[in-house]
Amino acid sequence: MATEESYPEDLRYHPEHDWARIEGEEATFGITWFAQDSLGDVVFFDPPEVGATVRKDEPYTEVESVKAVSDVVAPLSGEVLAVNEAAGTNPELINTDPYGEGWLVKVRLSDPAEVDTLLAAAAYKDLIAD
Amino acid sequence: MTEELRRTPLHDEHLAAGARLVPFAGWEMPVQYEGLAAEHDAVRGRAGMFDVSHMGEIGARGPDAAAFLQRAVSNDVARLAAGGAQYSCLCADDGGILDDLFTYRPAGWDTDYLTVSNAANHESDLARFRDLAAGFDVEVVDRAPDFAMIAVQGPAARAVVAGLASAELPARMRTATLEVAGARSLVCGTGYTGEDGVELLVPPADAVAVWRALREADVVPCGLGARDTLRLEVCFHLHGNDIGPDRNPIEAGLGWCCKEETGFAGSEAVAAAREQGTAERLVAFAITGRGIPRQGNAILVGGEPAGTVTSGTFSPSLGIGIGMGYVRSDLAEPGTAIEIDVRGRRREAEIRSKPLYAKST
Numbered sequence: 332m333a334t335e336e337s338y339p340e341d342l343r344y345h346p347e348h349d350w351a352r353i354e355g356e357e358a359t360f361g362i363t364w365f366a367q368d369s370l371g372d373v374v375f376f377d378p379p380e381v382g383a384t385v386r387k388d389e390p391y392t393e394v395e396s397v398k399a400v401s402d403v404v405a406p407l408s409g410e411v412l413a414v415n416e417a418a419g420t421n422p423e424l425i426n427t428d429p430y431g432e433g434w435l436v437k438v439r440l441s442d443p444a445e446v447d448t449l450l451a452a453a454a455y456k457d458l459i460a461d
Numbered sequence: 462m463t464e465e466l467r468r469t470p471l472h473d474e475h476l477a478a479g480a481r482l483v484p485f486a487g488w489e490m491p492v493q494y495e496g497l498a499a500e501h502d503a504v505r506g507r508a509g510m511f512d513v514s515h516m517g518e519i520g521a522r523g524p525d526a527a528a529f530l531q532r533a534v535s536n537d538v539a540r541l542a543a544g545g546a547q548y549s550c551l552c553a554d555d556g557g558i559l560d561d562l563f564t565y566r567p568a569g570w571d572t573d574y575l576t577v578s579n580a581a582n583h584e585s586d587l588a589r590f591r592d593l594a595a596g597f598d599v600e601v602v603d604r605a606p607d608f609a610m611i612a613v614q615g616p617a618a619r620a621v622v623a624g625l626a627s628a629e630l631p632a633r634m635r636t637a638t639l640e641v642a643g644a645r646s647l648v649c650g651t652g653y654t655g656e657d658g659v660e661l662l663v664p665p666a667d668a669v670a671v672w673r674a675l676r677e678a679d680v681v682p683c684g685l686g687a688r689d690t691l692r693l694e695v696c697f698h699l700h701g702n703d704i705g706p707d708r709n710p711i712e713a714g715l716g717w718c719c720k721e722e723t724g725f726a727g728s729e730a731v732a733a734a735r736e737q738g739t740a741e742r743l744v745a746f747a748i749t750g751r752g753i754p755r756q757g758n759a760i761l762v763g764g765e766p767a768g769t770v771t772s773g774t775f776s777p778s779l780g781i782g783i784g785m786g787y788v789r790s791d792l793a794e795p796g797t798a799i800e801i802d803v804r805g806r807r808r809e810a811e812i813r814s815k816p817l818y819a820k821s822t
Contacts, residue, residue, distance in 0.1 A: 371481075371493055371496060371497055371686070372496050372497050372498045374498075374753070374775040374777075375751070375752070375753050375775060375782075377751065377752070377806075393804075395753050395775070396497070397497045397498065397686060397690055397774055397775045397777065398492070398497065398686050398689075398774070400753075400755065400804075
């Protein structure tokens with residue numbers, strides 16, 4: 332199912348196993364390789380609505396595998412600009428390409444300074460190694 | 462809970478195969494290996510195998526073994542022929558379902574009957590059997606330490622096992638004592654997936670050899686995750702979810718395996734439920750749009766609470782959310798539009814006839 336375990340250097344990580352790709356005052360969110368591997372085959376992702384407000388550290392959507400439901404926590408605060416409808420239709424993208432086609436939402440950041448609280452890839456890898 | 466989890470004789474095989482192990486009924490069991498969907502598809506498409514060694518076995522031996530079992534379990538044990546298999550409920554005096562069981566009447570073993578219990582209920586089943594054995598000339602024996610159990614299921618399962626077996630396999634709902642991969646096995650034509658196949662009761666010391674021989678024959682190891690999706694697609698009950706001490710066999714749709722005229726313990730209550738009807742009935746349903754139902758979700762009809770989901774999952778074969786649950790009996794007809802309250806979001810669903818998945822569809 333999934334690709335090889337990886338944690339790209341250009342992403343920032345939240346300890347609840349989310350990643351953010353920062354592009355100026357916007358960011359793309361998704362779940363990490365570790366998160367999708369823990370869940371198993373993802374079969375359901377119900378995207379939030381465009382325009383919804385997300386708050387750092389709070390759940391903004393759910394992804395489900397056959398056996399389990401998992402809240403997805405927002406790594407940063409902001410407003411949802413776009414949702415990945417393709418992942419809603421083909422949720423296995425979240426397993427097969429968690430950092431690419433399996434992205435979840437794009438957000439306009441309300442507090443870009445929050446980025447400093449996120450982890451770099453090395454620190455996130457240390458966290459999940461514990 | 463700091464109680465140590467028990468391990469089956471196949472534990473090291475699971476680790477070597479990359480299984481994800483989880484606590485289940487006091488045992489450390491594989492929930493999946495490579496992936497639940499692939500394992501599910503292996504069973505529907507060709508052949509998969511499950512380590513179900515956590516399940517218990519209870520032997521009944523002696524002149525009154527048949528009479529005792531007739532009193533203990535709900536089906537008509539007098540109709541269980543030599544070499545046969547029979548499904549039944551173990552009921553409390555009030556008709557509540559303490560467990561659901563397969564009883565085998567194997568030829569060539571040091572027991573007259575062998576009853577397979579669910580792992581979580583094995584000790585309490587044993588106690589209930591011993592209580593009910595009073596007055597009968599029967600020996601009730603805990604045989605769980607004597608058997609590992611491997612279920613081999615799927616359209617090619619029989620052919621694969623036949624290739625490892627010393628003689629012809631038993632027909633469906635029959636048993637045979639055979640050598641399988643060199644192990645003396647009680648081979649049972651039963652299963653929990655809706656596919657053809659067999660369940661092998663083997664000495665624990667031989668379990669690894671049998672498992673490896675099946676792997677050599679490209680049988681896919683499958684975990685409890687796939688076991689649950691497979692059984693729910695064909696609407697087999699899971700004790701602890703869909704049935705339990707608070708439900709009687711009539712409301713659970715298990716009246717077919719209850720023969721009250723045999724006088725089994727609890728038969729008066731079951732007869733009364735059959736006669737008077739029950740307030741609720743267990744139904745199967747499918748989500749018609751998006752969403753996955755989960756155990757404990759409310760079932761709504763016309764916006765009003767009408768019942769509760771007892772099992773819910775995503776069906777890999779059908780590609781939709783499916784489940785079972787109890788609803789008011791007057792609403793329990795297939796075709797009835799219902800809603801499932803999935804964590805605050807109402808998902809449209811429809812009561813369907815059982816099974817939800819059939820090979821021909």
